[in-house]
Amino acid sequence: MDIEQFRKAGYQAIDRICEYYYSLHNRPVISKVEPGYLKEHIPLTAPEEGEDFQVIADDFQKFIVPGLTHWQHPSFFGYFPTACTFEGMIADLYATSACNPGFNWSSSPASTELEALVMDWACQLLGLSPEFLNSSGVGGGAIQNTASDSALIAAVAARSLYQRNYPEVSLQDLVIYTTTQTHSLGVKAGLVLGLSVHVLEVKAEDQFSLRGETLQAALHEDEKLGKRPFILIATVGTTSSGAIDNLPEIQQIAKNYPSLWVHVDAAWAGVALSCPENRERCHLNTINEFADSFCTNFHKWGLVNFDASTLWVRDRKHLTDALDVTPPFLRTKHGDAGTVIDYRNWHLALGRRFRSLKLWFVLRSFGAEGFRNYIRKASPLSISLNQVFADFVTKSETLSLVTPPSLALTVFRLDPKPKSLDQPPLSLESLNNLNRLFYGRISARNDILLTQTVLNGVHCIRFAVGAARTEAPHIQQACDLLCKEADLTLEAWEQ
Ligand code: PLP
Numbered sequence: 001m002d003i004e005q006f007r008k009a010g011y012q013a014i015d016r017i018c019e020y021y022y023s024l025h026n027r028p029v030i031s032k033v034e035p036g037y038l039k040e041h042i043p044l045t046a047p048e049e050g051e052d053f054q055v056i057a058d059d060f061q062k063f064i065v066p067g068l069t070h071w072q073h074p075s076f077f078g079y080f081p082t083a084c085t086f087e088g089m090i091a092d093l094y095a096t097s098a099c100n101p102g103f104n105w106s107s108s109p110a111s112t113e114l115e116a117l118v119m120d121w122a123c124q125l126l127g128l129s130p131e132f133l134n135s136s137g138v139g140g141g142a143i144q145n146t147a148s149d150s151a152l153i154a155a156v157a158a159r160s161l162y163q164r165n166y167p168e169v170s171l172q173d174l175v176i177y178t179t180t181q182t183h184s185l186g187v188k189a190g191l192v193l194g195l196s197v198h199v200l201e202v203k204a205e206d207q208f209s210l211r212g213e214t215l216q217a218a219l220h221e222d223e224k225l226g227k228r229p230f231i232l233i234a235t236v237g238t239t240s241s242g243a244i245d246n247l248p249e250i251q252q253i254a255k256n257y258p259s260l261w262v263h264v265d266a267a268w269a270g271v272a273l274s275c276p277e278n279r280e281r282c283h284l285n286t287i288n289e290f291a292d293s294f295c296t297n298f299h300k301w302g303l304v305n306f307d308a309s310t311l312w313v314r315d316r317k318h319l320t321d322a323l324d325v326t327p328p329f330l331r332t333k334h335g336d337a338g339t340v341i342d343y344r345n346w347h348l349a350l351g352r353r354f355r356s357l358k359l360w361f362v363l364r365s366f367g368a369e370g371f372r373n374y375i376r377k378a379s380p381l382s383i384s385l386n387q388v389f390a391d392f393v394t395k396s397e398t399l400s401l402v403t404p405p406s407l408a409l410t411v412f413r414l415d416p417k418p419k420s421l422d423q424p425p426l427s428l429e430s431l432n433n434l435n436r437l438f439y440g441r442i443s444a445r446n447d448i449l450l451t452q453t454v455l456n457g458v459h460c461i462r463f464a465v466g467a468a469r470t471e472a473p474h475i476q477q478a479c480d481l482l483c484k485e486a487d488l489t490l491e492a493w494e495q
Pocket of ligand 1: 079080145146147148149183185235237238239265266267268297309
């Protein structure tokens with residue numbers, strides 16, 4: 001493809017993307033294809049001769065689009081949203097056109113400098129302490145692929161710090177602390193690093209948040225066993241229920257264990273810190289006072305196209321001490337002089353994408369106030385879309401909340417009120433079976449997407465608001481549909 005052919009194909013691609021977005025609300029949210037469908041359309045080996053690009057572009061429409069789950073659909077309430085924007089898409093196009101793996105300053109000065117600057121913008125937008133600013137020269141932030149990478153990097157830095165401080169301690173004794181509600185990234189970090197993970201229990205009555213006393217008990221227990229907990233992965237906004245670990249209590253305990261690194265995973269909820277009214281409940285002050293590292297994904301609720309996981313550390317030296325490997329071919333004048341950031345030493349790979357461009361485009365285009373308003377549309381404390389849904393559940397005769405709504409997430413289940421006073425309530429097992437049936441019905445539909453979870457043995461369903469195109473009528477539609485499915489489930493159950 002030459003430059004003029006690219007121009008033509010590019011215009012066509014943008015036209016088709018616009019048509020896709022115009023028609024999105026009329027499409028099914030979930031693809032109807034069966035496993036293996038693509039093999040019927042795409043050969044098992046690459047073509048020997050190059051093909052005409054128009055045929056390739058048409059095949060994208062014919063074979064790939066039907067197999068997509070439409071995460072930008074206004075009735076997408078599953079997992080957590082990936083709220084992308086056209087600004088982010090254009091930024092990604094520019095970034096990929098420059099195609100510059102900016103691993104150190106010299107390899108593409110604009111990539112490094114923009115990343116350092118916009119990470120400081122984001123740091124201030126979220127109200128994080130100035131200690132996390134790149135301009136502090138001590139702390140700093142970098143964009144990682146995902147929150148899982150961010151947690152792994154934090155664990156690598158924490159392990160390396162611990163080993164430098166306690167060289168006599170065997171790797172076998174190092175322990176990562178997570179909870180039953182931590183995302184799978186905690187256990188995965190243990191798997192990748194070959195280290196043990198101690199999964200702490202959290203209670204339903206604490207709304208699934210980690211309490212100080214649980215942490216203290218675990219620390220005592222491990223001390224007796226000669227184990228060395230070196231990192232705690234705490235969560236602000238867990239995946240299952242949006243639970244927020246009790247960071248103030250954790251701080252009180254952790255201050256007596258200065259070698260315990262505290263990483264705060266706020267992959268989904270972290271961007272809500274942009275709104276001052278969310279800061280207290282998300283324990284921003286505590287994060288600022290004592291977290292060693294903090295991560296949030298702008299690619300979830302934060303309007304920046306996947307991937308943009310922002311990770312800040314209080315002391316960048318812990319990252320570079322753990323990750324700086326500099327063979328002669330990577331040495332540069334500025335790197336040697338220590339006058340620039342070489343981001344290759346802040347993450348696992350060498351090459352890195354030019355991701356700061358999309359964060360820059362989005363934050364400039366929305367402005368801080370526009371960004372906050374977008375978050376407020378979904379999250380409570382104002383009349384928000386999630387509040388509308390939570391109110392619907394609260395008033396429903398058949399549904400009930402499993403935990404209080406958290407920011408833009410509501411967790412609920414089918415929980416019919418007894419028809420008469422002498423009717424015994426359903427056992428947990430029966431309720432779980434009923435909810436499996438209910439979720440089976442919801443997930444068989446392709447006009448809405450919700451995901452399920454289990455909270456301390458209770459089968460429940462998550463409703464996550466935040467897709468960029470979701471408006472009040474889509475919430476109403478979801479309520480009507482869930483009401484109908486609840487009635488049909490109960491009818492089938494009673495037969
Ligand atoms: N942490 C939390 C709290 C999450 O909810 C998720 C995903 O939903 C993750 C981490 C994983 O994010 P990533 O896909 O960026 O690794």
